[in-house]
Amino acid sequence: MSAVDVRELADIAALEGLAADLGDILGAGDVVLLEGPIGVGKTRFVSAFVAALGSTDQVTSPTYTLMHVYETPRLLVLHLDAYRLSGVEEYLDLGAGDFAHDAITMVEWGDRVAGAHPEHLGLVLEFGQSGDNSRRCTIRRRGRSWPLPGVLAP
Ligand SMILES: Nc1ncnc2c1ncn2[C@@H]1O[C@H](COP(=O)(O)OP(=O)(O)OP(=O)(O)O)[C@@H](O)[C@H]1O
Numbered sequence: 504m505s506a507v508d509v510r511e512l513a514d515i516a517a518l519e520g521l522a523a524d525l526g527d528i529l530g531a532g533d534v535v536l537l538e539g540p541i542g543v544g545k546t547r548f549v550s551a552f553v554a555a556l557g558s559t560d561q562v563t564s565p566t567y568t569l570m571h572v573y574e575t576p577r578l579l580v581l582h583l584d585a586y587r588l589s590g591v592e593e594y595l596d597l598g599a600g601d602f603a604h605d606a607i608t609m610v611e612w613g614d615r616v617a618g619a620h621p622e623h624l625g626l627v628l629e630f631g632q633s634g635d636n637s638r639r640c641t642i643r644r645r646g647r648s649w650p651l652p653g654v655l656a657p
């Protein structure tokens with residue numbers, strides 16, 4: 504996987520801006536794997552992404568429910584969480600693949616199921632300064648490329 508871009512996010516508004524940027528370039532069939540520690544903002548990112556696509560659906564954590572489906576004016580967003588899964592086999596059994604070609608798929612703790620997605624965009628979120636709302640997001644891609652602004656390493 505090659506490093507594509509690093510975004511310093513000063514606050515939630517910056518996270519929302521990144522989500523909107525990705526909303527402009529991602530399309531049906533695309534897969535985003537979200538990585539990063541508990542509470543860093545993976546669910547918050549999906550919420551911002553779904554809103555950026557024009558949906559008013561309420562986004563909640565799928566840690567226990569495993570998969571949520573959100574409708575947006577453009578396409579569906581599948582929101583999954585691999586935290587409690589035993590591995591790729593259990594992940595595939597959830598059945599998201601059956602309609603992923605008509606949707607954008609976003610998976611929290613997605614690094615755990617990267618083997619199921621030879622082509623994906625990886626977003627790695629890290630906490631910034633302790634006590635503030637800053638985050639760093641490293642964007643990586645595997646298997647194909649997207650027209651991301653600010654490419655560091657093609
Ligand atoms: N810049 C930021 N980006 C994202 N979330 C932020 C930011 N600043 C503060 N927050 C807050 O951090 C929290 C992130 O929680 P969230 O549930 O999205 O984390 P998560 O990574 O999905 O955790 P988990 O691993 O438990 O699923 C939210 O309460 C959100 O409001």
Ligand SMILES: [Mg+2]
Pocket residue numbers: 545546547564565611
């Ligand atoms: Mg979460």
